[in-house]
Amino acid sequence: MPLLFVSATLLLCATYQWPRRWTISGAPLLQLCILQGEANGLRILPLVHLWPLLSTLNLVYAIASTSWLLYGVFAAACYPTIFIVCLFQFGAVSRFVRRNLRAVIKQLHFIDDKIAFFNIPALEIDTEVDGLMVLRGITFSLSTLSFVVHGVEVGIKLSDDMELAIQTEKVTVSLFRKIEVGDCFANLKGGEYEMTFATVEKSSTDEDGNAVFVADTPLLRAASGKDGLLPRPEMVKMTSQMTDGNAPIPSPISDAVKGVKQITPDNETAGGRYRQMLDSIDETSTVQQARKFVISINKDSETTNKNFDNHDANAMRAAICSQLHSKPSVPHPPRRSIKVTTLQNLSPTYVRGFLHRLPMLLRLLLNPLSYFHPVYISSITATASGRWIETMLVQKIFKDYGETDSELKSLKARISSWLSDASFVVELANIIGLAQVPFLTSYDINCSLAFEDVMTYRALPKSVNLNQVLRLGGADARFVVPTFLLPHHEHLVPPVPTQSRKESLSEEVETADGKPKEIQTQHTLEQVLADETNVKISVHARLPACFDQELLDFVAALVKATKVVEIEKAPSAMDEEVHGVAEFAGALKGRVKEGVKKAVVDGIVNDRWIAKMVGKLTTKLEEARGDLGYSGDIPVELGLYRNEGWNKTEGEKLLP
Numbered sequence: 006m007p008l009l010f011v012s013a014t015l016l017l018c019a020t021y022q023w024p025r026r027w028t029i030s031g032a033p034l035l036q037l038c039i040l041q042g043e044a045n046g047l048r049i050l051p052l053v054h055l056w057p058l059l060s061t062l063n064l065v066y067a068i069a070s071t072s073w074l075l076y077g078v079f080a081a082a083c084y085p086t087i088f089i090v091c092l093f094q095f096g097a098v099s100r101f102v103r104r105n106l107r108a109v110i111k112q113l114h115f116i117d118d119k120i121a122f123f124n125i126p127a128l129e130i131d132t133e134v135d136g137l138m139v140l141r142g143i144t145f146s147l148s149t150l151s152f153v154v155h156g157v158e159v160g161i162k163l164s165d166d167m168e169l170a171i172q173t174e175k176v177t178v179s180l181f182r183k184i185e186v187g188d189c190f191a192n193l194k195g196g197e198y199e200m201t202f203a204t205v206e207k208s209s210t211d212e213d214g215n216a217v218f219v220a221d222t223p224l225l226r227a228a229s230g231k232d233g234l235l236p237r238p239e240m241v242k243m244t245s246q247m248t249d250g251n252a253p254i255p256s257p258i259s260d261a262v263k264g265v266k267q268i269t270p271d272n273e274t275a276g277g278r279y280r281q282m283l284d285s286i287d288e289t290s291t292v293q294q295a296r297k298f299v300i301s302i303n304k305d306s307e308t309t310n311k312n313f314d315n316h317d318a319n320a321m322r323a324a325i326c327s328q329l330h331s332k333p334s335v336p337h338p339p340r341r342s343i344k345v346t347t348l349q350n351l352s353p354t355y356v357r358g359f360l361h362r363l364p365m366l367l368r369l370l371l372n373p374l375s376y377f378h379p380v381y382i383s384s385i386t387a388t389a390s391g392r393w394i395e396t397m398l399v400q401k402i403f404k405d406y407g408e409t410d411s412e413l414k415s416l417k418a419r420i421s422s423w424l425s426d427a428s429f430v431v432e433l434a435n436i437i438g439l440a441q442v443p444f445l446t447s448y449d450i451n452c453s454l455a456f457e458d459v460m461t462y463r464a465l466p467k468s469v470n471l472n473q474v475l476r477l478g479g480a481d482a483r484f485v486v487p488t489f490l491l492p493h494h495e496h497l498v499p500p501v502p503t504q505s506r507k508e509s510l511s512e513e514v515e516t517a518d519g520k521p522k523e524i525q526t527q528h529t530l531e532q533v534l535a536d537e538t539n540v541k542i543s544v545h546a547r548l549p550a551c552f553d554q555e556l557l558d559f560v561a562a563l564v565k566a567t568k569v570v571e572i573e574k575a576p577s578a579m580d581e582e583v584h585g586v587a588e589f590a591g592a593l594k595g596r597v598k599e600g601v602k603k604a605v606v607d608g609i610v611n612d613r614w615i616a617k618m619v620g621k622l623t624t625k626l627e628e629a630r631g632d633l634g635y636s637g638d639i640p641v642e643l644g645l646y647r648n649e650g651w652n653k654t655e656g657e658k659l660l661p
Contacts, residue, residue, distance in 0.1 A: 007040045030076065031083035032066045038087055042094035049093050092147075118148040123282050127253045127335070127342035129244065136161040137247050137335050137342070141286050151179040156286045160247035160334030167195035168247065170334035174292055181377040190292060190326045191387040194334070244342070249333035253342035291336045295328040296321070319460055323430040324471055326386040327464035330428055364493040371442040371491075380438035387431045388464075391424035398424075402567055416566040423559050427463050433480075434458035443488065446497055452484040459546070463555070474556040478547040485541040502533045 014033050017024040027033065036059055042048035043055055050058065069079035091098040122143045130136040141156030154176040161169045175187040244252035287293060300315050303324075315321065360366060403417050435457035442450050461475035489497035510530040517523035532538070 007037055007044055010037055010040055026070070027066065030066060030069075030080045031087060032062060032079075035083055035087050035090065036062065038090045038094065042090070045094070047094050049090050118146055119279075120145045120147075121279055121282070124339055127339050129253075129255060129342045129344045130161075131344050131346055134161060135243055137244050137253075137338070139335050139338055141337060142282060149179070150181075151177060153177050155283060156290060156337065158335045158337060160243075162243050163193075164195075167193070168334055169193055170247075170329070170332075172292055172329065174287075174290055178378075181373075184378050184380045186380065186382040188292075188322055188383050189385045190322075190329050191385065192326065192330045192334075193387070193389040193393075194330065244338075247334040248338040249336070251338050253338045253340055255342050255344060289337065291329060291332050292325060295325045295332075298328060299324045319432060319434065319458070320462070320471055320473070322384055322386045323432055323460070323462040323464060326388045326430055326432075327428045327462075327471075330388050330390065361493045364491070364496075365444075367491060367493060368442060368444050368446075368488075372444050375440040375442045380436075382436040382438065383434070385433045385436060388428050391427040391429055391463075394429065395421055395424040398563070402563075402570060404570075413566060413569055416562055416569070419562050420559065420566065423463075423555070427465055430462040430464055432458075432460045432462065434460070442491075446488045446494075449488055450484075450486040450491075452486070454482045454484075456480040456482075472553065472555065474553040476551045478549055480544060480546045482542065482544045487538055487540070490538075490540075499538075501536065507533065 010033075014024065014028065014037075018028055039048060039055070039058065048055070066079060069075040092102060093099075123141070125140050125143065128138040128140075130138065137160045139156075139158040140154050141158070143152055143154050145152040155174070157171075157173045157176055159171040161171070163169055170192045171189060173187050173189045177185040179185070242252060299321065303315055398420065399417075403413065433456045437455045438452065440450070440452045457479050459477040459480050460473060463472045463474050464470065488494065489499075507530070510526065510533060514523060514526045514530060517526050
């Protein structure tokens with residue numbers, strides 16, 4: 006069949022003029038390659054019958070030949086297709102291409118149909134967000150049109166003494182099909198009371214413009230024997246902090262590419278080195294090391310704190326994430342790094358200007374990319390230190406009350422004992438993410454996430470003690486982002502409000518129909534004055550929910566502490582200006598009634614609380630006698646509270 010086709014084509018070209026234009030387009034050569042593959046039994050697209058395939062090809066040419074523009078497009082697409090068909094059908098062509106690619110691109114591992122990159126320069130993020138990202142290896146497969154990223158390590162700077170570390174072992178991107186991400190582990194590290202006790206400065210860069218971190222951690226303070234607060238904390242480079250002192254060197258792109266691993270052209274040697282590099286990445290992964298540590302210590306028969314099975318995947322991920330909390334954010338940095346701003350400046354100025362003037366091209370690119378690439382994540386496990394949560398409670402709730410009040414001091418001790426030495430792990434399993442970037446700017450960007458399982462653990466990293474304190478039946482979340490937040494869409498940002506616009510909104514607030522509309526209009530006015538926009542987020546949890554008794558006890562203690570603090574913060578009757586005994590008695594009576602009724606409702610009235618309240622009131626009344634110069638009797642209702650004892654019957658009569 007191939008010989009017959011070649012003979013017929015040559016005869017037609019010698020006899021007529023029109024087959025010569027057909028031959029130049031590349032269509033006969035493509036048909037010849039398909040026929041030869043059919044004869045060898047290795048044809049491309051074997052599920053499609055031969056004759057419909059060839060008929061479709063000639064029909065497309067017949068349509069394209071009616072226009073010089075369509076003819077040019079057909080020819081431009083036909084010759085690359087011929088190369089791909091030969092690459093898949095003929096072993097001699099694939100071997101020739103593979104051998105020459107190794108000679109031309111010496112920095113790549115080219116094994117069978119795969120191209121592998123190793124020792125890739127780190128990406129130093131220096132735009133709106135500071136951070137460092139490392140990809141330890143990338144494998145691109147031509148046969149499946151997909152690439153696999155091995156060992157992703159990301160460190161993001163949140164503040165001068167707080168960072169977010171994200172690690173995952175494998176990310177698979179199947180082009181125009183899906184994105185699959187393995188188990189992700191995220192750790193929130195630092196904060197003023199975990200990494201340092203010093204006051205954080207607002208500046209976050211040094212004189213050279215490099216992002217910096219606070220360096221005087223509690224561990225360094227203990228080692229140096231320094232006590233107290235330092236007036237000016239020592240700062241180190243962000244990349245040095247995240248890599249534990251092994252920061253990559255910022256380099257030009259040409260120097261960074263030279264450091265990519267090289268291999269020999271031999272196929273067997275190339276395959277061996279490829280497998281060796283993957284094994285090395287797997288063995289040195291901090292996730293694998295943490296997994297081995299957890300398994301080994303959990304198998305120890307003498308371990309008394311073992312409370313989960315090694316076969317429990319959810320508990321194992323929580324324990325691993327807890328162990329990663331003390332590790333560097335980027336444990337395997339390469340020798341060199343490239344800054345994001347350096348990559349941005351690669352394109353000429355006129356190209357950047359062209360893209361800025363045509364933001365439609367960005368939406369035209371993002372629209373199919375978001376549609377054809379749903380994201381599947383095996384799990385996301387995030388850890389934060391309980392010390393940080395404890396510090397937030399002290400700052401927002403307890404403040405200085407715990408030092409003077411014995412009951413608050415006891416509650417503070419109970420809460421601190423449950424928080425201070427533990428890490429809290431939130432685990433989201435089997436996540437599906439979908440995004441829609443609209444082509445028309447009238448629509449917003451919509452993102453949706455579905456979580457099959459939601460769990461929270463309390464972990465003690467030193468003893469691998471793990472306790473599940475909360476589990477939900479799942480959850481889902483939805484994000485709505487305005488389109489004008491995309492790059493190069495500044496022209497869509499709402500204009501600065503004029504004075505007439507502000508006055509119009511103020512009138513709408515005053516004339517709003519009903520309280521809900523008034524509050525909504527007031528909020529809109531505040532946003533307009535502050536020049537803010539909304540990113541809408543809605544999260545729904547699926548029931549049932551299981552709570553551990555430890556968590557319920559903690560919540561009860563926290564609620565009780567907030568109620569006691571509210572009572573302590575309530576102003577005393579003696580704090581107000583009074584001008585007579587009757588006025589003083591009325592004010593004190595109202596305060597006492599309000600306080601006791603609130604205490605009864607909150608369920609914290611007991612003998613100890615009553616004795617404390619009676620003691621305080623007695624002191625206040627005695628002080629009032631002297632201040633007012635009053636020596637008469639105290640009213641009966643107040644005397645009820647002034648007595649050393651508590652008359653339950655009279656008290657119940659008074660409370661209503």
